[in-house]
Amino acid sequence: DVKVTQSSRYLVKRTGEKVFLECVQDMDHENMFWYRQDPGLGLRLIYFSYDVKMKEKGDIPEGYSVSREKKERFSLILESASTNQTSMYLCASSLSGRGVNEQFFGPGTRLTVL
Amino acid sequence: DQQVKQNSPSLSVQEGRISILNCDYTNSMFDYFLWYKKYPAEGPTFLISISSIKDKNEDGRFTVFLNKSAKHLSLHIVPSQPGDSAVYFCAASAPNTNAGKSTFGDGTTLTVKP
Numbered sequence A: 001d002v003k004v005t006q007s008s009r010y011l012v013k014r015t016g017e018k019v020f021l022e023c024v025q026d027m028d029h030e031n032m033f034w035y036r037q038d039p040g041l042g043l044r045l046i047y048f049s050y051d052v053k054m055k056e057k058g059d060i061p062e063g064y065s066v067s068r069e070k071k072e073r074f075s076l077i078l079e080s081a082s083t084n085q086t087s088m089y090l091c092a093s094s095l096s097g098r099g100v101n102e103q104f105f106g107p108g109t110r111l112t113v114l
Numbered sequence B: 001d002q003q004v005k006q007n008s009p010s011l012s013v014q015e016g017r018i019s020i021l022n023c024d025y026t027n028s029m030f031d032y033f034l035w036y037k038k039y040p041a042e043g044p045t046f047l048i049s050i051s052s053i054k055d056k057n058e059d060g061r062f063t064v065f066l067n068k069s070a071k072h073l074s075l076h077i078v079p080s081q082p083g084d085s086a087v088y089f090c091a092a093s094a095p096n097t098n099a100g101k102s103t104f105g106d107g108t109t110l111t112v113k114p
Helices: none
Strands: A004-006 A010-013 A017-024 A031-038 A040-050 A054-057 A063-069 A073-078 A087-094 A109-112 B009-016 B019-025 B032-039 B045-051 B056-059 B064-066 B072-077 B086-092 B107-112
Touching: A004 A087, A010 A017, A017 A031, A017 A040, A017 A109, A031 A063, A031 A073, A040 A063, A040 A073, A054 A063, A054 B045, A063 B064, A073 A087, B019 B032, B019 B107, B032 B064, B032 B107, B045 B056, B045 B064, B045 B072
Parallel strands: A010 A109, B009 B107
Antiparallel strands: A004 A017, A017 A073, A031 A040, A031 A087, A040 A054, A063 A073, A087 A109, B019 B072, B032 B045, B032 B086, B056 B064, B064 B072, B086 B107
């Protein structure tokens, strides 16, 4: 059974704190993604990675960075958290290969920045 | 510029009737489309997909139709069941994109009433 896990379901941080969101997948997928979900805005891609140490900016990378040191783990970093980063964060992974493969999502981390 | 749009934020149908969820896109380079379903407090899960070489794909109660000339796709659920109540996201991918990344719509909340 495929699995994507995220380190926390709920997180409360203060403005200016450095925040780490961890994501681990056990499917040996090459691709990993970080999204945020906000009401009325759907899923917006923050960063993605198609190989270890490889990363690309998504649609809304400002204020975020990522790290992928191992194939199974993809971390999202908020260098200095701000209140407008309060959101639901979703991690996903997918296989590489021919065509487009569906993404498998984790349960999400609801981050509140006070 | 929102490339994938789901213009109906919500839809309510009676159990046993047909649910039709719509999605429009603007990028003519998109050639693969996916639908995901999301329950509260869970990550999205893949539902069904369609390639641009087809105009219809069916999987049990779920059928996706693609009208390339209109840049429009729809998801039909027949018959609708209360367990289908969820948020449905449409997603689109262009060929030769790193990691096969997808662009998501805002989502449509489907409520199926018993």
